[in-house]
Amino acid sequence: MEYVKYILYALVIFLIVKxxxxxxxIKNISTAELKxxxxxxxKQFVDVRTPAEFQRNKIKxxxxxxxxxxxxxxxxxxxTDKEVVVICQSGMRSQKAAxxxxxxxxxxxxxxxxxxxxxx
Numbered sequence: 418m419e420y421v422k423y424i425l426y427a428l429v430i431f432l433i434v435k436x437x438x439x440x441x442x443i444k445n446i447s448t449a450e451l452k453x454x455x456x457x458x459x460k461q462f463v464d465v466r467t468p469a470e471f472q473r474n475k476i477k478x479x480x481x482x483x484x485x486x487x488x489x490x491x492x493x494x495x496x497t498d499k500e501v502v503v504i505c506q507s508g509m510r511s512q513k514a515a516x517x518x519x520x521x522x523x524x525x526x527x528x529x530x531x532x533x534x535x536x537x
Contacts, residue, residue, distance in 0.1 A: 443515045444527040448535045451502065460500045463487075465514040466533070470506060474533060484510045488517050500525040508532045 446454070454460060455478055464471050464479040471481040482490055484505070495501055501523055505511040508530050515528045529535075 442519055442524070442526070443512075444525075445530050446502075446527055447530055448537065451504070451529050451536075454502065460502055461495050462502050463495070463504070463514070465503060465505045465510050476504070476533075476536065479504065484514050487514050488521070491518055491521055491523070495523070497521075497523050500527060502527045502529065504529040505532045507534050 455462070455476070462476070462479040464475060464481050465484040465487060466481070467483055468481060471479075475481070480494070482494060495518075501515075501518055503511040503514045503518070503526065505514070508528065509532075511528050511532060515526045518526045
């Protein structure tokens, strides 16, 4: 019975580590790199914060698609063949959104590390 406890510990540790590892195929950039890419018309910029957060502080060129709606509305509002750059307040929600977009067939997804908190 002792080995079952160790298997459960290993499983919990594996799940925790897996949650924080970057997803294959999702690029991560800094806010400094984002500033260089903002004028690129071949990229789609998405802010996944709530509408209230978005209205208080937003970056010109970003479209607001809140995280809780992205699974339903992404394919209607975004082109799957263009790169999607995703931002939130800290980088956690945008990482979740990036995973959702990858599962929905978006091939080129980029997450902004640090989010709006790191935006100068």
